[in-house]
Amino acid sequence: MGKRGPAAKPTQLRVLHGDRTDRINDREPVPPVGVIVCPDWASDGAREIWARLAPELEKRKVLTTWDVDAFLILCEALARYRNATALVNGSALLVQGGSGLMKNPALQVQAEAERTFLTYAARFGLTPSDRQSIKVEVGGDQDHQGGPGRLLS
Template identity: 80%
Template structure:
């Protein structure tokens, strides 16, 4: 059986909200502040996606040194999705198979890559509904894009 209920609040948020001391994990591991780079075994397409998405996530503290492998899975899944989409767009939805017409195998690859991407994207807050549940510190330079611009 899977995990039930909402995801737990981050420890820093529990402290800010004044949760009881016995509910706060004092020994939660903290990732080191190290330079975050794409692993050398990443495909060229995944490196392009990494270069586009990683800087924003890193600046917000969402992507840490411990997250690089999981984030690379996300980038590789999106790269596979792009490649499968190009194959589907360049061919028919049904292709000739051993026993007649069958679904284009690129559709299966595309669907699997989409599922993998969406699973990992939610972990990094890359979809609008997932961003709504993530709280990060925002610098003064970023307030011009949010509520601050509406109140000026």
Template identity: 70%
Template sequence: MGKRGPAPKPTQLRILHGDRKDRINNDEPVPPEQEVACPEWLSDEAKKIWERLAPGLIARNVLTPWDADAFTVLCESLARYKAATALVNGSALLVQGSTGLVRNPALQVQSEAERAFLTYAARFGLTPSDRQALKTEVADAKPGPGAERLLS
């Protein structure tokens, strides 16, 4: 029998969302504090995506060494989506097939990459609906102007 209801929210996101303390798993395994590195074997386009998105997620403790493989899938999915979109934009929606005009195969690749990206993006809080309730603090962030007045 399949799962019912939404996927459980990761503890870090529960904390960032401000969930009730009794709903936060304080015994969850914690990833080691080590550098999260971009895999060398990523495609060039996926590396650009990693370099653009990873620093903000790492600073908010959303991307950890244990999450690097899932984030790699996210980056490659977006890179594949961009490549398929370029193919679609450079050709027709219908192309000649063995039986006549058929739907451009790049549309299927584009659609599958989009679904994969959105699935993983939601897990990292990268979509507006997943991000709307986040209350985050950036590691090593300095208080905003006037904050010293409140702390004294």
């Protein structure tokens, strides 16, 4: 059986929110600083998504060397979602099957990819509801005038 209840708040956020010190894990493992690159076995579609999203996540220390595989799953799921959506858009919702009309199989691929993407997107704070609890230093990012800055530490 998996863990129950809401997902634990990351330690960085506990510090930012001023949680009691006895509730902060001061011995949490910290990923080593290193170059973060897209794995060579990634699909072309995933590489395109990686190139679009990874630089900003890395700059904000959300994407670390330990997160590469999880982030690639996110990128592959979004690439698969794009491909399935293109198939659905180019064909009918119902297709001829062995026993008559059936739901287009691309819809199932699309739905599975969407679920996978949303699961991993939440882990990286890529949806509005997941970002709402993260506090950032406004104006701390030179590239985004008045936009999100970096996590406070």
